[in-house]
Amino acid sequence: MSNATQFHTNITVRRQLLERVMICILTTVPCCVFLFMNCAMLLTLRSKSVFRETSRYILLYNLLLADTALLVQSQLMYILAVCRMTLTYPVCGVLIMLANLTTAIxxxxxxxxxxxxxxxxxxxxxxxxxxxxxxxxxxxxxxxxFSALSILTRVILLLNFPFEELQSLQMKHFCGKESMLLDPMADLYDKSLTYCLFVSTSVAVGCSYIGVILVARSASTDKASAQKAGNTLLLHLVQLGLSLSSTIHNPILTAISEVLDRTVLLHMQIVLYVCFIIFPRCMTSLIYGIRDQTIRPVLLYNLCCQCRGSLSVIS
Known part of the structure; x- marks a missing residue:
């Protein structure tokens, strides 16, 4: 009986290990692809003076830098959670504050x-x-x-928690955004700031889109340029919606875990993570790398050079 129990235990452990490896591979591969694209875009935006001396591309570089940092942080946190690794409160706090900072930016x-x-x-x-x-x-x-000020406010609210009463700073649960909302005021501030940022950004993007579309209908403007700008703003609205979806990623998983079996839930978890967490962080590269006539040839050249360099190193 003990041998049979030990056998089933080993099978279960191996299956769980295989699932963790599969999840890490299925999420890390697209993450690395998108990270490669973002890094190529960052390199492109620093490669020529026309990009360094144009306001539009300077702002784009700032957005892309924040998205890339958030992409790396999200994947690191996801791998730690999949591998069942817990962190200390200070280390988890730094990672969460980095995510909050880059999200606000x-x-x-x-x-x-x-x-x-x-x-x-x-x-x-x-x-x-x-x-x-x-x-x-x-x-x-x-x-x-403004983003740094919001982080400072979060830190002040976090320090209200009596950490000295804890037996250890080692966390009992996995590091996540909810794990660091230890005070009701911190939770309220986090939700209020997230909604405020989303609403204000949505108003700015939406009003800009409406204004551009109205101008595009007039006869005294470059319709092609206005239409292209309108499409770009519309894509930004989609990007904004996907970014907000990342805040409800965990509640969605919790809700569907009650109605789906474990295998389907595992597949849904991977799909939701790639769609809501990873994909929005690479949309900037896709929007401007594909549609911008100035960036596209330089980006393709840099991508080809990097691919050739990687192949030469492997060979």
């Missing part, structure tokens, strides 16, 4: 980029005066300052 930069497209289409004669490199730098500083 991503939302606010999307809003600024949408307003830049609005000015470019609706006020083309004033665009060069309003959207300057200096003003873009100021906007980026304001975005980072």
């Amino acid at each position: 991503s939302f606010l930069t999307l809003a600024v980029m949408s307003l830049e497209r609005y000015v470019a289409v609706c006020y083309p004669l004033k665009h060069a005066t309003i959207i300057t490199i200096r003003n873009s730098g100021v906007a980026i500083i304001v975005v980072w300052a």
Whole structure:
């Protein structure tokens, strides 16, 4: 009987290990592909002076940098959770604060980029005066300052928790956003800030889209340019919606876990993670890398050079 029990235990352990390896592979491969694309885009945006001296591309670089950092952080946290590894509260806090910082930067930069497209289409004669490199730098500083201030507020709220009463700083549960919301005020602040960022960014992108579409219908504007800007803003709305979906990723999993069996739930977990967590972080590269006529040839050249370099190293 003991041998049979030990045999079934070994089978269960091997099956669980195989599932964890499969999950890591199925999520890490697309993550690495998207990370490769983002890094190629970052390299492209620093490779030529036209990108370094144009406000639109400066803002794009800031957005892409935040998305790339969030992509790396999300995959690291996911692998730690799959491998059943727990962290200490300070280490988990740093990772969660990094995610909150980059998320806020991503939302606010999307809003600024949408307003830049609005000015470019609706006020083309004033665009060069309003959207300057200096003003873009100021906007980026304001975005980072506001995001850092929100993190400082989170840290202050987190310090209200009596950590000295804990026997150990080692966490009993996996590191996640919910794990660091130890105080009711911290939870309320987190939800309020997330909704505020989403609503404000949605209003900025939506109003810019409506303005661009109205201008595109007039006879005194470049319809092709206005239509392209409108499509870009529409894609930003989709990107924003997917980014918000990442905040309800865990509640969705909790809800469907009650009605689906374990195998189907495992597949759904991978699909939801790739669609809601990973994919929104690479949409910036897809939107601008494919549609922007200035970026596309340089990006393709950098991608080909990097692929050739990797193949030469392997051979």
